[in-house]
Amino acid sequence: MTPEVKLSTSSGSEAITWPSSRLGSYSSKPHAPSKDARWDAVGRFEAEFGQLGLNDLRFIRRVGSGDIGSVYLVEIKGAEGCVFAAKVMDKEELASRCKESRANIEREILEMLDHPFLPALYATLDSDRWSCLLTEFCPGGDLHILRQQQPDRRFNEAAVRFYASEVVVAFEYLHMMGIIYRDLKPENVLIRSDGHIMLTDFDLCLKCDNSTPIALVKDQATLTKNSLPLCTVKQTPLSRILPNCKLPNIYCLRPRRTRRLRPSHHGLIDIVAEPIDTRSMSFVGTHEYLSPEIVSGEGHGNAVDWWTLGIFMYEMFYGVTPFRGVDNEFTLGNIVARAVEFPKEPAMPSSMKDLISQLLTKDPMERMGSTTGAAALKHHPFFQGVNWALLRCTTPPSVPKAVVQQDVEGKKEERVKNNVEYY
Structure with a gap:
């Protein structure tokens, strides 16, 4: 479509x-x-x-x-x-x-x-x-309301990790479908009856064409660097992916090959799919969540979603967004010119601070997730211990009362x- x-x-x-x-x-x-x-x-x-x-x-x-x-x-x-x-x-x-x-x-x-x-x-x-x-x-309302009900109106580290991990997985799917969300904020994250999240409000989304590249990457080290995938193909059903590999150190699926890889020899394989070829000049989003490239009008792509995730995590932990000014004009100026600052109280874990800092990098090409997407974030130390395959089996921080x-x-x-x- x-x-x-x-x-x-x-x-x-x-x-x-x-x-x-x-x-x-x-x-x-x-x-x-x-x-x-x-x-x-x-x-x-x-x-x-x-x-x-x-x-x-x-x-x-x-x-x-x-x-x-x-x-x-x-x-x-x-x-x-x-x-x-x-x-x-x-x-x-x-x-x-x-x-x-x-x-x-x-x-x-x-x-x-x-x-x-x-x-x-x-x-x-x-x-x-x-x-x-x-x-x-969703009987649990949204995360903005739920955060205000917490002690000191903020979430603890475990809760931030839980909600952020589910947003990461949702973004991974959207980007694989060629969709840039562009409007992440606590008000748009609803709490289902089982305590897990559901993104809502898709009217600001940007739908890309069918040129979203898909890569199967073996070396986890490459996922922490913002370099383009070495092996990409046009977006097709995963069962029909036939990548054209040019480098021997990248493993790709080949037809009629059923032998299972041994992790000790080959490591893990990650699917990387990001709509990196799509650019938009629209000024869309919520002021406190806008990325520098949207504010400056230089055009934006999928990296805006990873910027909003950084703002989202910061607000969930501190109760405020990092660049908010006295009015919208000052807020936009702070987004473009001011470095992100982390209050001493409450003390933020170093792994969370590092992840947010990389997500709130001003240059979209240097921003974590801009080219290797969710795969890069999943290997970050902040998400250590998250079972991505069984995320829906994780016990949520809060389960709403049944309707x-x-x-x-x-x-x-x-x-x-x-x-x-x-x-």
Whole structure:
């Protein structure tokens, strides 16, 4: 699914046109376990009544609002207790603010995703005036709210490591899909019912073409250096990768080879996939999280995501972002000119300080992750002991209370009218 990208010479903004589509309840990308009650509820409804529409949803309460829509807790009529998050957008409002393309970007990207730390899109619902994305409801709220509930309004080292590691894995998948996220912040990291995270809000994403390079790298030492992978191919399904190796010290998968490598002889193999060839001139993001290359207007690529991860980790540990000024103008000046400073209290572990320093390198080409991506971060000492293959089996720092029927029903007078026109 490749978008058409046109750059405006006057403003540098992107006009992106996506092919129209609708997601059925039985998608080829199920996103969630087969026993997910939400998929069953959508499937049963459409099997009995046909295509799901906005009038088939019962709106319970509003749970949040953003730049281009409001999010509601909803349930399908006749399937009480099975709740969803519905992001509702006014098409007329989007048109008046020239933001239809951003809404389309989010929809099309959600239809592509199939990852445990990213949202499942159960259905897309449209009417003459409204557009709605039906996704998973996360009862734990977002990390911004959860951080404010912690002692001293900050997370400890273990919690930062847990949430940062799951963001790293989510970024790794997005970058492999050719998507640059560009809007990481605690407000966009939701807490699922099991305590694990889910990224949200994909309207600022940049979707690349199909030229994302994929490399299979054996030598872990190369992952700590910001040099381009030595063996790359165009993005294709992993089962069909046939790299053209030119150097003998890089091992690549070859067809019909089934012998297992011995770690003692060959070391570990990492898949490196970063959309390093894509550049954008857009000024997008949240001020305190903007990277120097976005502020300076020199164009940016995938390295902006690794910069935002550094800001994210700093804020999670200290409770504040590192470059915040008295206003947005001072903040942007600090981002470009001021070196990152680490307060003495609370004392930050040296490994975390080193990782954040490398992520907050001003030069995007020297920034950790800019060329070898998540593979470089996974080998950093701060993440020592993280079992990346079994990350979802790790016990989360906080598990939210389960949503019970009383929470869904609430008081009658508190329920919103079941008519989108009143929103």
